[in-house]
Structure formats: C-alpha cells, structure tokens
Amino acid sequence: MNDNDICLISSVNNDDIFKSCLARSPDVVSGRLKLTIIRNSVSMSEAYNRALDQTENRYAVLAHQDVYLPQGWLDLAKAKLTALDRSHPDWMVAGPYGVQADGRHVGRVWDVGLDRELGAAGFPPTPIVSLDELLLVLRRDNPFRFDPDLPHFHLYGTDLVQSALCTGRSAWALEMPVVHNSQLVASLSGGYTLAYRYACRKWKQRLPIPTTVVPVTRNPIPLLFAKWRLRNRPERAGKLLADAVAIARRAGYE
Numbered sequence: 466m467n468d469n470d471i472c473l474i475s476s477v478n479n480d481d482i483f484k485s486c487l488a489r490s491p492d493v494v495s496g497r498l499k500l501t502i503i504r505n506s507v508s509m510s511e512a513y514n515r516a517l518d519q520t521e522n523r524y525a526v527l528a529h530q531d532v533y534l535p536q537g538w539l540d541l542a543k544a545k546l547t548a549l550d551r552s553h554p555d556w557m558v559a560g561p562y563g564v565q566a567d568g569r570h571v572g573r574v575w576d577v578g579l580d581r582e583l584g585a586a587g588f589p590p591t592p593i594v595s596l597d598e599l600l601l602v603l604r605r606d607n608p609f610r611f612d613p614d615l616p617h618f619h620l621y622g623t624d625l626v627q628s629a630l631c632t633g634r635s636a637w638a639l640e641m642p643v644v645h646n647s648q649l650v651a652s653l654s655g656g657y658t659l660a661y662r663y664a665c666r667k668w669k670q671r672l673p674i675p676t677t678v679v680p681v682t683r684n685p686i687p688l689l690f691a692k693w694r695l696r697n698r699p700e701r702a703g704k705l706l707a708d709a710v711a712i713a714r715r716a717g718y719e
C-alpha cells in the first residue's frame with residue numbers, strides 16, 4: 466500500500482477548529498496524506514459524496530475537522546488496513562471506535578469532551594455494527610455513495626456500516642487511535658432526531674442497532690430518555706476545550 470492509495474476527506478464549517486486539529490496532523494502537514502476539504506455542505510452524505518466524486522484513491526479516510534491524527538498515524542493505518550485486506554478480504558468499512566452487535570463498545574480514541582480515553586490499547590480487529598463518526602475508513606472497491614436522503618450530520622457512520630453489512634461486506638474497529646477534540650453533544654433534538662427517524666424507517670428489518678449515542682430502535686423511549694438527560698446542557702461554546710497536540714502526548718499517541 467502506497468501513500469497515494471489513501472486520501473483524507475473532511476467537511477469543514479469552522480476554520481479555527483480545523484486549523485487547530487485535523488490540519489495540524491503531521492501526515493497532513495508533510496503532504497503525505499492528501500486532504501480534500503468540503504465546505505458549505507447541506508448534509509454529511511452530500512459532503513462526503515462530493516468528496517468521493519473528486520477523489521479516486523482506493524481508501525478514503527473521512528474525518529471530522531476536530532480530529533487530530535497523531536505522529537505516525539498514516540503508517541499505522543496502512544499497516545492495519547493491509548493486515549485487514551489479508552485477513553478479511555470482504556471488509557468495506559473500518560474505524561478507530563465502534564459498537565459490537567451486543568452493544569459493547571470497542572476501540573481507542575481520546576475524547577476531549579469527556580476528558581478521557583475511550584476504550585484501551587491492545588484489542589484485536591473486532592467486527593462492529595456501527596462506528597463513531599469521528600473517523601471512518603471506506604474501502605472503495607465498489608461505487609459506494611452515502612445515502613443522499615439521510616438528513617443532517619448524524620448517523621452516517623451507522624448508515625455506512627449497515628449498508629456494508631446488508632450487502633455481505635464486513636466492518637471493523639481497528640486500533641489506530643486519534644484525538645477527538647470534541648465538545649459534548651448539546652442536544653439530540655432537531656437534526657439528530659430527523660436522522661434517527663430516517664434510520665429507524667430505513668433499517669426497520671435490522672433494528673435494534675446499537676450506536677455510540679443512542680440505540681436505533683423501534684421503541685421511542687431510548688431517544689426520549691437520552692434527550693431528557695441532556696435537557697440542561699448548555700449550547701456548545703464553539704471553541705476548543707484543549708490543545709490537540711498536548712492531548713496526543715498526554716494520551717501517549719505520539
């Protein structure tokens with residue numbers, strides 16, 4: 466696998482956050498990992514499809530603007546993806562953090578909003594049924610496109626994984642940790658609820674689907690309960706809670 470087999474894609478709506486996180490990743494700064502930026506998108510599906518139309522690399526890494534890829538990440542990802550190509554040639558999607566069919570989380574990322582590492586070092590490649598959207602790797606050996614009818618900027622990781630699984634392809638959590646310089650989710654109303662309802666209808670034969678936020682289920686209670694728990698949480702500040710490089714060092718990622 467060459468550097469040119471992989472491209473990095475990000476939908477950017479806040480340049481300060483982007484410059485402080487993803488754009489600072491050493492593999493991006495060095496130019497080894499070519500970055501395609503999408504702006505003014507109406508949904509994440511629309512953004513990512515636009516980027517897929519502009520790129521041809523065999524593997525697309527789709528990352529949030531608030532993700533920092535630590536020193537050495539590209540080489541680590543190449544090694545992990547090459548191994549997965551050999552061990553599970555049917556794989557289509559991978560990421561550093563996901564949820565298994567039984568609801569257990571698996572992965573390793575540092576979450577700044579929660580101020581701790583999620584998961585832990587030393588797990589093997591693990592099959593998952595949904596991925597945290599912070600970073601998704603898509604293997605492009607078929608002309609996959611994100612669902613343009615999935616609204617807003619939520620649940621596209623779950624939708625991607627389910628799309629892979631229902632066509633007989635596999636999806637994996639791999640140990641390739643990153644820093645997610647996130648802010649806490651402010652609300653699950655509005656766009657989240659619209660995306661959730663869409664996912665419920667689309668995947669009704671496959672429910673319940675556990676996710677990192679709320680299980681997608683026929684029963685409306687889990688989403689209502691999660692919204693209630695967040696009822697007093699203030700709006701996101703719109704600025705970062707920590708320095709991504711300092712966190713990467715503290716986490717031992719570089």
Ligand SMILES: [Mn+2]
Binds near residue numbers: 529531647
């Ligand atoms: Mn994020």
